[in-house]
Amino acid sequence: MSGPKASYRFFRNTECKYFPCHKTSFPERFNCLFCFCPLYFMDDCGGRFTRLESGHKDCSHCMLPHTPEGYDYVLKKLRTCFQRPCRLRFDDQEETGKKQG
Template sequence: MENSFKYFENRDCKYYPCHKGLEHINCLFCYCPLYFKDECPGNPKYIEKGDKTIKSCIDCTFPHEADNYGEILKRLIP
């Protein structure tokens, strides 16, 4: 897929690829805009650390998949 307003792949990034298992990674949402959403379409894990619960998205590729751009926007715009 070519770089566009819906997709951007930065193979020169020192962290690329940030997730294993994808042939192409959409870097547009490098930091997931859905991190603070309770209803997350990805597959986050929740880690208990003392009296806190931490959302871990280390195994989630949802924001990095090209076809999910529209779904992310729908969840961000009320």
């Protein structure tokens, strides 16, 4: 996973004031590419999350997108979602429906 061919799959920003934003014993393997996880709105993202009382996801214990292999995992999950109707969770579904309709 090194060299120019893989550079688009892995990015570590040690200059970020939040680095690493999740606890890890291996900061050298921490991937910042998906700073905000593209799978956040999926109920079946496969990550290690809990739900807060507000209904929002707490992903602070999830490392899926932050590993060197995270790029492949996220892309595979997104591909699967786009090939079939996926279940997205929007906390304001009723609000969204009212605004569109």
